[in-house]
Amino acid sequence: MARKLPRKDVVIIGLGWTGSIMANELTDAGLQVVAIERGPWRNTATNFAPNYAQDELRYRIRHELFLRPAQTSFSFRNKTSETALPIRNWGAFMPPNGVGGGGVHWNAETWRFLPSDFVLKTHLTQRYGAKFLPNDMTIQDWGVTYDELEPHYDAFEYLCGTSGTAGNLRGQIQPGGNPFEGPRSRPYPTPAQRQGYSHTLFAQAAASLGYKPFPQPSGNLSQAYTNPLGVRMGPCTYCGFCEWFGCANYSKASPQTTLLPVLVRKPNFTARDLSEVTRINLDASGKRTTGVTFIDTSGDEWEQPADLVILAAYTIFNVRLLLLSGIGAAYDPVANKGVVGRNFTHQTISNIVSFFDPEKFNFNNFMSSGSIGMCIDEFNGDNFDHGPVGFVGGGYMGQVQTNARPIQGTKVPPGTPQWGAKWKQAVREHYLSTVNPGTGVHGSMYSYRDVYLDLDPTYTDHLGLPLTRITMDFHDNEIKQNAFLTDKFAEIFQAMGAQQMSKQYRKAPYDITDYQTTHLCGGAIMGTDPKTSATNRYLQSWDVPNLFVTGASSFPQNAGYNPTGTLCALAYWSAKAIREQYLKNPGPLVHA
Amino acid sequence: MTDIRRRDLLVGTAFALLGKAAGADVIAGALPWSPNAASPPLPVHPGGWHFFTEAESALAEALADRIIPPDPGPRGTPVAVPGSAAAAATTPAAGSATRDTARASGSAHANGTGSTSGATGASGPAPDYRTEWCPGGREAGCAVFLDRQLAGPYGQSEGLYRKGPFQKGSKTQGEQNPETPAQLYRRWLAALDKYARSLQDGKPFVEMSTDRQDVILAGLESGSVELEGVDAKDFFKHLVMDLQTGFFADPLYGGNRAMCAWKMIGYPGAHYDYRDWIDRHNERYPHPPVAITGAPGWIPRS
Numbered sequence: 001m002a003r004k005l006p007r008k009d010v011v012i013i014g015l016g017w018t019g020s021i022m023a024n025e026l027t028d029a030g031l032q033v034v035a036i037e038r039g040p041w042r043n044t045a046t047n048f049a050p051n052y053a054q055d056e057l058r059y060r061i062r063h064e065l066f067l068r069p070a071q072t073s074f075s076f077r078n079k080t081s082e083t084a085l086p087i088r089n090w091g092a093f094m095p096p097n098g099v100g101g102g103g104v105h106w107n108a109e110t111w112r113f114l115p116s117d118f119v120l121k122t123h124l125t126q127r128y129g130a131k132f133l134p135n136d137m138t139i140q141d142w143g144v145t146y147d148e149l150e151p152h153y154d155a156f157e158y159l160c161g162t163s164g165t166a167g168n169l170r171g172q173i174q175p176g177g178n179p180f181e182g183p184r185s186r187p188y189p190t191p192a193q194r195q196g197y198s199h200t201l202f203a204q205a206a207a208s209l210g211y212k213p214f215p216q217p218s219g220n221l222s223q224a225y226t227n228p229l230g231v232r233m234g235p236c237t238y239c240g241f242c243e244w245f246g247c248a249n250y251s252k253a254s255p256q257t258t259l260l261p262v263l264v265r266k267p268n269f270t271a272r273d274l275s276e277v278t279r280i281n282l283d284a285s286g287k288r289t290t291g292v293t294f295i296d297t298s299g300d301e302w303e304q305p306a307d308l309v310i311l312a313a314y315t316i317f318n319v320r321l322l323l324l325s326g327i328g329a330a331y332d333p334v335a336n337k338g339v340v341g342r343n344f345t346h347q348t349i350s351n352i353v354s355f356f357d358p359e360k361f362n363f364n365n366f367m368s369s370g371s372i373g374m375c376i377d378e379f380n381g382d383n384f385d386h387g388p389v390g391f392v393g394g395g396y397m398g399q400v401q402t403n404a405r406p407i408q409g410t411k412v413p414p415g416t417p418q419w420g421a422k423w424k425q426a427v428r429e430h431y432l433s434t435v436n437p438g439t440g441v442h443g444s445m446y447s448y449r450d451v452y453l454d455l456d457p458t459y460t461d462h463l464g465l466p467l468t469r470i471t472m473d474f475h476d477n478e479i480k481q482n483a484f485l486t487d488k489f490a491e492i493f494q495a496m497g498a499q500q501m502s503k504q505y506r507k508a509p510y511d512i513t514d515y516q517t518t519h520l521c522g523g524a525i526m527g528t529d530p531k532t533s534a535t536n537r538y539l540q541s542w543d544v545p546n547l548f549v550t551g552a553s554s555f556p557q558n559a560g561y562n563p564t565g566t567l568c569a570l571a572y573w574s575a576k577a578i579r580e581q582y583l584k585n586p587g588p589l590v591h592a
Numbered sequence: 593m594t595d596i597r598r599r600d601l602l603v604g605t606a607f608a609l610l611g612k613a614a615g616a617d618v619i620a621g622a623l624p625w626s627p628n629a630a631s632p633p634l635p636v637h638p639g640g641w642h643f644f645t646e647a648e649s650a651l652a653e654a655l656a657d658r659i660i661p662p663d664p665g666p667r668g669t670p671v672a673v674p675g676s677a678a679a680a681a682t683t684p685a686a687g688s689a690t691r692d693t694a695r696a697s698g699s700a701h702a703n704g705t706g707s708t709s710g711a712t713g714a715s716g717p718a719p720d721y722r723t724e725w726c727p728g729g730r731e732a733g734c735a736v737f738l739d740r741q742l743a744g745p746y747g748q749s750e751g752l753y754r755k756g757p758f759q760k761g762s763k764t765q766g767e768q769n770p771e772t773p774a775q776l777y778r779r780w781l782a783a784l785d786k787y788a789r790s791l792q793d794g795k796p797f798v799e800m801s802t803d804r805q806d807v808i809l810a811g812l813e814s815g816s817v818e819l820e821g822v823d824a825k826d827f828f829k830h831l832v833m834d835l836q837t838g839f840f841a842d843p844l845y846g847g848n849r850a851m852c853a854w855k856m857i858g859y860p861g862a863h864y865d866y867r868d869w870i871d872r873h874n875e876r877y878p879h880p881p882v883a884i885t886g887a888p889g890w891i892p893r894s
Binding site: 040041045046047049050051052053054055056057058062063068069070073076077078082083084085086087088089091194195196197200235237238239240241248249260261264267269270271272273274275296297298357358359360361362363364366367404406407410418419420424425427428429431432433458460509510511512513 | 622629659661749750763842853861864866869
């Protein structure tokens, strides 16, 4: 029987990026806030100190900072006709765990989505006609526009100290920045990071082909920075241990380095770690939440009553808690009804490994940062005419190589044996002159009727609760998109002087063992119609108005960018609506 | 922050074992802080075998030396590497620390000591460590690495999802094997040994010529050699992956002894600050590698 804790104004489920932002905004409004986090508290000095943070085996290969599948995993299948089987070890994506969430071990690539991304269905239909879109594609407009989100993108970038070169300042295109980006109200808080040799050559090659290369916006800072909350960050040292690792320099933007030192000192904030929320509780009407139930690592069950619940866990866990709690109709792909679990998406990533003449090129790609890189945006979103190419969507592409850690970064040219003397000598000769961007083509993945989440009928977690079942496959549209983009990407490496290339196109079927990114999106999407979205434009549940659902689970489809900038902007947008509208008159902010 | 939680981190589980350990904290008023708390890795100590039997260890060492053979020629023979002359950099520092003092002071190892001057005297080009003779997997400690990994969390599939039912799925659904790596390697090595002894002269694998060993390994890779009761291709895939992982991992795990693999490719290891070199395009990084637990010339104080 759960023991009941004293009531709070707000309970936040998950203390990652959006949970921390929400907690800070709502404590500023004078509310009593408790955040409940499944994983451990982590801080820089204890958990990622600079005398052992740079351990590829421990953090990258053995996944130390991540959720362990033994605790909870997911089941996966490509098609509804198949039996889903559990993900026994992480592959295609890496779910976070612990205070700071994915903000601890992300690369800190801090993008904004394009203005047209937020009105995608309307935009594409107007430009190409409804028949241009595949029948089973279920893309939607978001219900919020770029212009509405701009102040909140700005707030997040200034919180993080993001390093970059503006491409569009209040409508004026700026040299050296991304000319396709939406207008920004002011420059990035810090200048772009310095670039390595391969990144610089890539930009020169791209420019020679007529593209407009620009530095990737980076949450690894080019210089020391003090954010508006007074929290100080140090400059990035290009150590090459960023994604999958915690930053030992206080130079990667994370809740730990931007928000938590201020948040934790507030008298009206409390956090609980190693405590897993198992249910969002409802009153007898089913239309109002009364708080949450959670279990701590002693196995003790607690009830935390609250007037307002913020569901701020990782994408799939947001959807799972809604399903476990019976909030919103579960999505049924056959009937095409229900909202929770629909429009689930990932990303369409591909890579090209290029081998250069070792007599002439020494790239030193081991010195790098998580969001270093030179990119082009000519082939993102609807920045180019899709009429002749027969698909929609796109992505940025670039030499965004974050590291050359040797376990994974020792590549050999096509045709080389994978072991033995020839392999060994090839590794020796090519390591310093190989360019391996990793997520070099960062393509969108749009939503489809048969790609969704529900609860698995067989497999359960450590508490006996059903795993979330992922049904996902690539559709022709994304495969065509990736082939087109990857070929364009290859032209740039050719112009750069590559001797050999290994082009790794993204192909169907979707493979749960092949790492892409952890950018899983959707499943509890925002929108304008309660029949096709789980929340309204303010991330407020249509069914339970004192519940808000933050994070990438709200994306109706995924754009060709990393999601963190957008999901954090949405958190600020939602917090503003709670502070300025909801608290004055608790109830639905949108009447459908 | 309890001692229990720290122990969990030390053994690499990274999460408190559920239902066993207390540890959930209420955090309010100040950042939780345990002075001097840290979760450093536990270095492998050489000597003896923790998982392999003597016979298995001999086989594992023979395999390590075929997957990663020693460089040709006697120890110390320099190896020709393209670009080793072209991209030579001289040290930028005004001071001219000798190579040995640079090693001893741990140049640029960002453990709070700051960086020191370059690795060479100002008079000549920086050495190219890639040209040093590199030992094979056996001497590099790759079998020791595998032994300790199989005796530890990796060998037991610790932290992975282990609930049944186990069913064979599609390739895209990932491995669905109820056996742990420790169980698999025991069967794999026994099956390889049995196969080798079944050939014409009945010699064990470890007594064969390296050419014959390579023929068998190539057969495992291609699928032309089948082993009784095991998936030979799967065995070979894991073997290559695990031994090469040990070769390139930090030496604290038992492989990559004296950072031989890092020197071989020109990787400087656990340096944590390249602000002085990120703009020096196409110049070879001049400093010798360092590892998490130190470098040759550092004397641990106990």
